Amino acid sequence: MTAFWLLAPIMVVAALGVVLSRKAVHSALCLAVVMISLAMMYAMQDAPFLFAVQIIVYTGAIMMLFLFVLMLVGVDKTDSLVETIKGQRLVAIVLGLLFGGVLVTVVAQAFVGPVVGLGEANADGNVHGLAKLLFNRYVFAFEATSALLITAVLGAMVLAHRERLEPRRTQRDLALERMQRYAEHGEHPGNLPTPGVYARHNAVDVPALLPDGSTSEISTSKTLRDRGVVRDGAFAGDVSVTMRRLEADGPERGRVEPPPSTPARHDGEEDL
């Protein structure tokens, strides 16, 4: 029981962390803690097979799938928290608590007697006992599971995989196409201009200056332009900007000293 009382608080705190943490990644990590603790619980309950499976499948595979999905989402996406049905959340919380209360009561009332049948089930060892059921009594359900897995593969493929519909274009094709465009529309066939890195600034979010003093739109990455993080010409020394950004990020990035005197390297550049 000692192990239970050690693990239980950890699990409860981690489970709360899953629900309450603001960043999805932190939720996922808390979930991993819950899963590992659960695996230890299984080990304590004479279920070594379940212990191994919990670690291999849940903490390994399923957790990885969770993280993959998080990467697909992009963390800075915030959901709209506007309730479409008024009072929905309150009703949900009340009903959820009631439901949880009923279940806890039921389970608590039921599990007061001593556990029976465990020794019998594990007589030949836990894995052997399981295999006996899996490959004999429940063999049909076992085989049907493969239908489930195949459906899952089909589903993932249909929804996420885009089949190549045309032969792949080689570099030669691309070059030809570029020259064609140059011949027909006068589109510049060479590289795009580089951003204003080193000329005025030490990052790729500043457009290059053209000879007439205006900025070149095409010198910055389209992704940055779409995100709206491209900076225009006028800004203070970029180091102090970086400092402010770091401070705004809060204490998680570590203690940030007050800005020292601007490094000499940047001094001249600010005047440009």
Next chain:
Amino acid sequence: MSDYADYLATYASVAAIIGVGVLLAAGMLGVNRLFRPTLTTPAKLLTYESGVDPVGAGWAQSNVRYYVYAFLYVVFAVDAVFLFPWAVVFASIGWAAAIEMAVFLGFIAVGLVYAWRKGVLSWT
């Protein structure tokens, strides 16, 4: 209750290894921390991107096509769960067990063949 204690004792070695692992990692990092000079400058906290200051947050959205790889892996990780007990009883069941597992793996292999023919496994 002594049975239970005995049973838990079989996990003592596992617990010991975990403990040693944690101690080792913590020890190495701790010793590092003791000996290294700690001079925090904001520039040191920046992500290194070939000498250019990073722009935007460190998190980028990845393409959904990679999800298929993750998923195929999970499918096969799940079937490994069944292989474990199967291996334990294979000797006592014999051919029937081999056929059962062959059917199961065959079904799943069909899924893999499908993915392969759709060109998931080739790099584009």
Next chain:
Amino acid sequence: MSAVSVQAIVGAAPSPIEAPDVDYATISPLLIILGAAVLGVLVEAFVPRAYRFVTQIAVAVVGVVAAFVATVVVGAGLDTVDGEVTGRGGPTAMGSLSVDGPAVVTWAMLLFFGLLGVLLFAERRLDGGLSAFTSQASTPPGSADERHATRLRIEHSEVFPLAMFALGGMMFFASANDLLGMFVALEVLSLPLYLMCGLARRRRLLSQEAAMKYFLLGAFSSAFFLYGIAMVYGYAGSFGLAEISTAVSSQIGGQNLLLAGMALILVGLLFKVAAVPFHAWTPDVYQGAPTPVTAFMAAGTKAAAFVAMLRIFFVAFGGARWDWAPAVWAIAIITMLFGAIASIAQTDVKRMLAYSSIAHAGFLLVGMAGLTSGDGVTSVSAVLFYLVAYGAAAIGAFAVVTLVRDAGGETTHLGRWAGLGKESPVLAVAFTIFLLSFAGIPLTGGFISKWSVFAAAWDGGAWPLVVVGVVASALALFFYIRVVVLLFFAPPQGDGPTVAVPSPLTWSVVAITVAVTIVLGVLPGPLLDLVQQAGAFVR
């Protein structure tokens, strides 16, 4: 690892395990369907794109027909079991499946629905030579890539193996003899349906939303079902329905655990049959899913889930019937009334059919609440008859929905259907027949099926349910008549609905379902005999 721990895992001298003994002939229909599904995946992998769609249709149709023949053979060869009530057949495949009379009838019914579904899936003449499914589900809706894929005329022929997997899951669900198998079957039938709901060619965002809602709520209800299974296992110490039944009648252990387990299992199943208050997904999913999928799902899922529900509650929890019957009574009443009243307010044909499906879940629950067994109309036979009649009419009605179109695909707004009687009298008459069957008008299958569930309920003393059922039927009738008036007598809006000219596939579906609906109304005898001879569940 020390020697002690190795022994803890592997055991000292393991007792031998016998190889499982499975009677493959008895479960051959199920094996044929799952085999057709796997074959379909291989076809998808190896057959060139030009022939793929046609090959898939062939594999699916041949598989379903072969499975149907096998079902008939199995059904003819079932042994009669005499107990307190007559049954046929019994557990097979190591006790995982119970191939008894009701199971075989359900198999045949599901295969019939499956065949009609496949015919609807295969229809390609309505949308400029393309099926009702999106060209490439991974392209964003409305994108250039999507248009490109459509221009290349590629198609997702994966829907055929997916439908076969769903069909196999339904058949397994209806015949599973233990809760573990039921859970696996529930997932096998649900997963392909979640997927197919999101594959519509037109109004893709709506379709994807439907799939997402169905998936999330479906997963939630599966969790309820699983939680219930765990509690019942805790109570009875077994997954097998027969063992649970023994435990229930000998009243071992804590009754609270049993009650909670039954309640959670009931919730999971009521979600699948779309009973109030677990119906919220139904209108959105029925509306958003591609119409052929809606047709297949409306008929198939309801049939499989109802038979599974009857099996669990009659076989395993039969001894605790006075504990669960009140809940079923209450849910039957609110489901019938809600379904009938809510369908009145609908302006969309697919949503209207969805609410009608909810109301029919209520009528089916009336049959279940009757708890009648023995000779004459039993609950099981009444529900089986009802499922055949309802499923046929529902598939037919959705098949008609696929045919009434405008430039943007199907036009499902009820107002746009005004004047369909002038545009295409045949189609309007067919739709009217389906509506009249839903309403339970004499000379349609709906009348006999309503009569049989009400008779079963009345015999079982559930007369208040019968009264409410008649009231709800009257309410629904009012609405269905209004739609019929709209079809034939209302002036068309604008230039009225256009009816696409389908291939013989959809025509034959409409013709077959009309024929079944009328034959069941005029000559119900053979099917009534069949479902009554099927007898009770055998555990």
